[in-house]
Amino acid sequence: MTEKRRPPGKPTEDRKLLRPAPYADTTFLDSDAWRALRIMGEFVDGFDALARLGQAVSIFGSARAQPDDPVSQAAEELAGKLARRGITVITGGGPGVMAAANKGAAEAGGVSVGLGIELPHEQAVNSWVNLELNFRYFFVRKTMFVKYAQGFVIFPGGFGTFDELFESVTLVQTGKIEHFPIILWGCDYWAPLLGWLSEQVAGEGMIAAGDVELLRCTDDNDEIVGWIEQSFAEADEARGETEAAPQGEERAEALREREQQRTSRPE
Secondary structure (H helix, E strand, C coil): CCCCCCCCCCCCCCHHCCCCCCCCCCCHHCCCCHHHHHHHHHHHHHHHHHHEEEECEEEHHHHHHCCCCCHHHHHHHHHHHHCCCEEEEECCCCCCHHHHHHHHHHHHCCEEEEEECCCCCCCCCCCCCCCCEEEHHHHHHHHHHHHHHCCEECCCCHHHHHHHHHHHHHHHHCCCCCCCCEEECCHHHHHHHHHHHHHHCCCCEEEEEEEEHHHEEEHHHHHHHHHHHHHHHHHHHHHHHHHCCCCHHHHHHHHHHHHHHHHCCCC
């Protein structure tokens, strides 16, 4: 019988792991493999923090709007109305319209979520957020906006606002999400865009004429609240019908997925 011994002076892996100073080259921290773990960690943190939110709406808009801007005031009022109905308000956690919406929700006693993002210019999450998450990766953050909200309200804004608008309408158009109202606040601001979509884009057959109708536009916060509550009711009704149906594609798919998630008890 032979005995294999560790060469004298060679440290064990545990010892290397527990050394206070770096043992080896730390460039692995910038590798794709390490990034993949970091991305997974961001998803896990987001799922853990937001899974119990209940009904929620994401509000988007310009970070440059001042507190006395009518757009900011409307966002604050709307968020307060939603919060008083027990609806969580989710924003990007920044200034402008985002801060106004977080303020309205927080002052109404609601859950005011801020999903911050690492940017080249430092931007702290606003002080009205009472549930804060920060992300390195835009696509992880975007997943949280869609997964844990049941509707978007989009106030006037720039490229970031347009990004969220077109991503959400694409997800609805392609059937990735259902019962998801996309509401534009400020019809004067959005009218040129809606006109271009109807006349130029739909007119040349790049989208279906009905696709433009996926977007609703108003300046009335009470109308927005009504649309959102109606969407919640329709989603609850559809969910009840699916659960009660003895057959059907959705029901069968849900049962297959549930069965695949079960693991047998080890003997």
